[in-house]
Amino acid sequence: GTSVPSPLMMAPVGVLGLVTPDQHGDIHGAEVSAATGVPFIGSTLMSDPLEDVAAARGDAPLWFQLYTPKNRELAASLVSRAEKAGYDAIVVTMDTWVPGWRPRDLASGNFPQLRGKALANYTSDPVFAEMTGPDPDLGTTVMTWVGTFGNPLSWDDLAWLRSLTDLPLVLKGICHPDDARRALDEGVDGIYVSNHGGRQANGGGAAIDWLPGVVEAVRAHPDRSEAPVVFDSGVRTGADVVKALALGATTVAIGRPYVYGLALGGVPGATHVLRSLQAETDLIMAVDGYPRRCDLTSDALVEVP
Template sequence: MFKPRVMRNVKVIDLTHRMFGKLVNLPIYITATALGKLGHPEGEVVLTKAAGTKNIIQMMPTLASCSVAEMMDNALPGQEQWFQLYVNQDRVAVKKLLEKVESRGVRVLFVTVDAPSLGKREKDMRVKFVDDAPDESKHTELNRTQGAARAISTFIDPSLCWDDVSWFKANTKMKIVLKGIQCGEDAVLAAQHGCDGIVVSNHGGRQLDTCRSGIEVLPECIAALKEAGLRDKLQVFMDGGVRRGGDIFKALALGADAVGLGRPFLYGMASYGQQGVEKVIDILAEELTMTMRMCGVTNIKDIGPEYVLANNLNSHIGVAPKGYGFSNAYERMETIDSKL
């Protein structure tokens, strides 16, 4: 719940923010999502162009429909792009990929750590994968009977562990961020192993049913880092379920440095292409501006826990607005009426 303050001069609102030194127009980024061409013929390039126009950051996915070169060739001069990595069992292949993206100027690497195996995605499993595989998956035998996600993810290494952080640090100069932290203990371990950041995330709720959402885990991670004296060692991001500017404000208030969004940008891209993605960004900016004014805050860095009430966050008490996009994400299976 919000805890607004009133009678403050909120005429001028500043939404600009720095992430790993890069000044952007909003404290958000387009998080990595696979197979963009399922939604638009140009795929992830649409997200690249919209992010450049609006000066926000795009995280390029390992399992994109477009190549890294295609995405980066469509970026504006000085546009910041991050890279998300699914770790291949073949470390030689991983090293080559790191060298490729780093040579193109990528400064930040997001290593996905919450997918040692694929969750049971039943709707995806019922829709068979017929498109071309991303480059990362083309050297493996694809099982196209179990849906897109399972078909293209067989190369991912289930042995990835904390010892591998030192391998990454030895093989790239990019900043290392672990994507998929789900408890305070692992947030502390990430800092102790020398990572530059974490993403508090449950992989969009598609990996393990009944895991807590990012916004529920976030306060635990911040508290654990502060208790260990390590909060200033990490950039802390959060993703999952962010649909409104008010959601962004709440995440920032609970300690996130910035917020990642995936599905909203895919919806905008699939419906209206680049203009649709830009419109989503505009809506989020308008809503965040409104929320900041209503709460009496004029600058992103001043958003803190005093502006929200989160003591019942883990109890799931309260009535949330109806989310029609979410409720339609998983369709009921058709059943055959009994003739008995």
Template sequence: MSPATTNACLLTPADAEEHARLALPPTVERFVNGAAGTGLTLRANREALDRVCLVPRVLTDVSSPVTAGRLLGVDAKMPVAVAPMAYQRAVHEDGELATAGAARDLGVPFTVSMFSSHSVEEIAAVGATMWFQVYWLRDRGRTVELLRRAEAAGCVAVMLTVDTPRMGRRLDDLRAGFSLPDGVKAAHFRDLSGPGPGDPTPGVSEVAAQTAALVDPSLSWSDIEWLREQTRLPLILKGVLDPLDARRAVRHGVDAVVVSNHGGRQLDGAVASVDALPAVAEAADGCCEVLLDSGVRSGTDIIKAVALGATGVLLGRPVLWGLAAGGGEGAKHVLRLVQEELEHALALAGCPDLGAASRLRTVTADGRTGAVLERARGDMVGAR
């Protein structure tokens, strides 16, 4: 099926998921869509977002809803950044070059994963606004080297993932003895070796083994101070769920936090990201930006996040679904669908822009109104 034909069949980002299932080898599909443990947190992310209901306003001029906003000081055509996702050449041969091109064309930032299958320099040539994601490496010298490469390539922010002292138990990958497809490597770590695609070993995941070899589980707040001194770029912490950690991030000069449970791929049983969002936003108190990650699938989800205190969201798996379904054009189509959904939802919610969306009231499935939720947020943050 050609990209044009595929795109015509995709009316929502979720439609791309089924196309991706058909296009990808089973082990790669499970690597993309899988979760830690039994998938409790993966499911909770969607269930929690589905419980949030918006209370629309009426009699407002929504003839031309504006989806544009700013993320980390950069203009974006919608409050979305493409999340950091590793080894995208496993999904499509063009990998990160295709998804970065899609982000460029839709006017949103693209986050380069430290474990990307194209180098930051190669991705920079595409011309997207780039953020650079890092894990805390055992070798600080290598961390600094990567930061300098990211700065030289033109990245405008650094995102440190803080919820991965070790990789979650991703049972599908372990049962399959997952290894990366032939020719797919971490472009920034070409000296890494693994079991190879021809000889999978049940119980061993190549990606988990590489992460264990490279990532230092001793990461602490003193290390954040050190990292803050290494770069003048805005610093984002990804993986914050507790409001006390958000307060501490502000004290350490962090520019943004991402409320994220790693898409359900780390601690199985962790709180759904959107359930954690209001308290984290309250704790940040406007002193740093707050982004939502994990489970975002639509333009309406973006409005829910903004109404609950987020500046914007990270979009992950749906972009990979589009990439698998139709390469760069597929990824671009998914991002375009999200923007169209966002514009449509803004109009129907009575919001001419994102500022109006931030003032919407919400009702949850248990009957709490937005006003009650505000008091609950204050109580939670105050109870230290």
């Protein structure tokens, strides 16, 4: 029910902190949100505590993406902290409890968490502090994190997750209509269609191909037909945004483009990227004759063989 200036969001990006020279990319992402009004979804894997990120977001909506730890007390603590800090929703990622096969990361030895990077939400957490003991060295911190990361969630965990907070609960990584229906049956407030930017399962389907079926399942649900459907993966232009909206997405989350802007130009760079996407989206709808968001339907699209 929140009003926003455009149908865009900033998708959660783990290790975002590392893309800026000062290593505070998560805070700067929230500052971009404050400058544009585009909601920011902060990742569990931040370089700054979630409270500091929340303080930088101004009046823009802010969601917290949860990589659910194996330790339930730690999971509850992260969610509680997000709620107290003023986050507006919890986004539970379902498709990355274990990383996919990523040859580029393997070839470069790129796994910053093993160097203690992007673990600020853990090292600032009282439950995690109890797990590591007082004054842990880097190795203890990293191995404690390794031991709790990667919880293979099942439907049986959903009631417990729902019990942790009164905030809206969104499931991220839903790509099948049956999963969308069951999630809504179990009390989820929103569905997030995503294939994790295509980084998890090589050869998997494009998220936009799954979007219409998921939207149809949500809109036909007897009790939660108005649930929002967030979409990301592969969005690079305003034309991509318009296509996703025409296929029924409530809002479209941007990942790599704003990260590139943040890396190259800091807050002004990422702000420029988002405003450019907003402008292109507006102009495409205008020149194609769709003055309002509600006028845009799948009839606007023609499949090219």
